[in-house]
Amino acid sequence: MKTYVYLDHFRGEVVPAAWEALGVAKSFGEAVGLVFGSGVAEIVGQAFEYGADEIIVADDAALVDFRPETYASTLSAVLAEDAPALILLPATTRTREVAAMSAIDLQSGVLTDVGALEFDGEQVSAIRPIYEGKLFEKTICAARPQFVLLRARAFPRPARVPGRSGTPRQVSAAGKALTTVAGYAASESSVSLADAGVIVAGGRGVSNAPALGLDEAATAQKGFELLGELAGLLGGAVGASRAVVDAGYIPYAHQVGQTGKVVAPDLYIAAGISGAIQHVVGIRSAKLVVAINKDAEAPIFQAARFGVVGDLFTILPALTAAFKQKLGK
Ligand SMILES: Cc1cc2nc3c(=O)[nH]c(=O)nc-3n(C[C@H](O)[C@H](O)[C@H](O)COP(=O)(O)OP(=O)(O)OC[C@H]3O[C@@H](n4cnc5c(N)ncnc54)[C@H](O)[C@@H]3O)c2cc1C
Incomplete structure (x- = not known):
């Protein structure tokens, strides 16, 4: 079983929960990492070190800034071609958009905010808190691929093996961005509580x-x-x-x-x-x-x-x- 993992990053910095997702994929069999962006060779190297068995990379100037249109179209193209049963994504603001748009392209569904998983080799049952954490809901997605967004720090991060490497498969960027980023400015507080130990x-x-x-x-x-x-x-x-x-x-x-x-x-x-x-x-x-x-x-x-x-x-x-x-x- 090959599980696909979307390695979400912001300007080259991978969110820690992406490695956690890679660890979950490895526990199911082989993990295929997806890296989209421009100048992302370093991420590809890190992904092999964190255990990815294969990597599909779209390294393209058109993907220099995260835009949901281009990232989702690229993801949809890869998933339509390879037809995996399951794709895991770390739950972030970006992946909520990308997964939703790509799931619409592929007429599938998204299981969000997942804190625990059961997997029988075919079907994922995703467990997530609802009603302010008073109840846990178990959901499945009948369509394929199953898009599953994993909560940060809900799963262990795999050990990094320095020097582990491989050869990524290159794909082209797809879609056309309807908006462009004019610039970034740091906010007065850039605390990252979701990843804090x-x-x-x-x-x-x-x-x-x-x-x-x-x-x-x-x-x-x-x-x-x-x-x-x-x-x-x-x-x-x-x-x-x-x-x-x-x-x-x-x-x-x-x-x-x-x-x-x-x-x-x-x-x-x-x-x-x-x-x-x-x-x-x-x-x-x-x-x-x-x-x-x-x-x-x-x-x-x-x-x-x-x-x-x-x-x-x-x-x-x-x-x-x-x-x-x-x-x-
Ligand atoms: C729709 C909605 C959404 C909300 N969302 C959030 C949310 O996301 N997060 C959130 O936090 N709240 C949220 N609230 C507000 C929430 O209901 C509380 O009002 C708020 O959490 C109270 O904050 P507090 O505990 O700091 O203050 P208080 O309730 O005033 O408590 C202060 C505490 O400090 C103690 N204390 C005082 N002095 C000292 C001292 N010197 N040393 C030690 N202890 C001391 C007191 O004994 C008291 O227990 C929301 C409310 C609503 C209606």
Whole structure:
């Protein structure tokens, strides 16, 4: 069984979940990586090292910027020609568009946001959370190819084997872009919570430290400095509840929850977050949740494996000091 894997990247940087998808494909048999773009030789090399058995590459100036029209048309052409039963894609904003457009071309269906798979050698049963994670839905796609979008960090990343290589098969780009990219500009916050292994998140509690004698905004700034220090030490990212995003203490890119990001880190530290359901739905896939809150009755403790009842302005510096000592930093 050959499973196709779409290796999604932005300007040459492959999303980590693409390698996870490659690992899933390998567990079913052979993995065929698809690499589209312009000047993508490096990605092809990485894909062989991560275990791709074959690679199909469309390296074309027409694909220099991601445009769903050209990428989907190229994907449809390859899939129509090769007729695989299954294609896996890491779930990203780009792949949601590409998979949907290509599935329409090929009159097939898309299974989205998949966190677990069952596979009988022919048919995939995709399991995904619905209703804010209260239920798991099992879905199948009767048409072929089955397009399956995998959630980031839901599957293990395969080991990279330096020096493993192969010869890719070249194909042409297809389709015509109806829009062009005039330019890119970095946003003020480019945090990537979906791929983070550790997230240290703050809620309204970061703005509550009367002893500091500061106003709420200045207190929150101090609070997020403490969070950032711990996150930096652990190689993680800073997350936030909606309350502090709405208050303007941190950009929206950091928001976790129903209207923010759904995350799946190995460790999620929630400091000064009450644990409203709209926040908790975003952390259901976290492997370990630690809560720090002054209020022993705060609902976040129901979602946490470990809880510390106390003031985050005392607990966070103590945690950082303890980790520094333990890690020898
Ligand atoms: C449609 C909709 C969508 C939403 N989407 C989201 C979402 O995506 N993400 C999200 O987070 N929320 C979301 N919300 C908002 C959500 O309902 C809560 O209002 C929000 O999560 C509360 O944020 P908080 O826990 O930071 O603040 P609060 O609920 O005010 O809690 C602050 C907590 O900090 C503790 N605390 C205070 N001072 C300290 C201190 N010094 N040390 C330690 N602990 C302290 C308090 O005991 C309290 O538990 C949404 C709401 C709606 C209606």
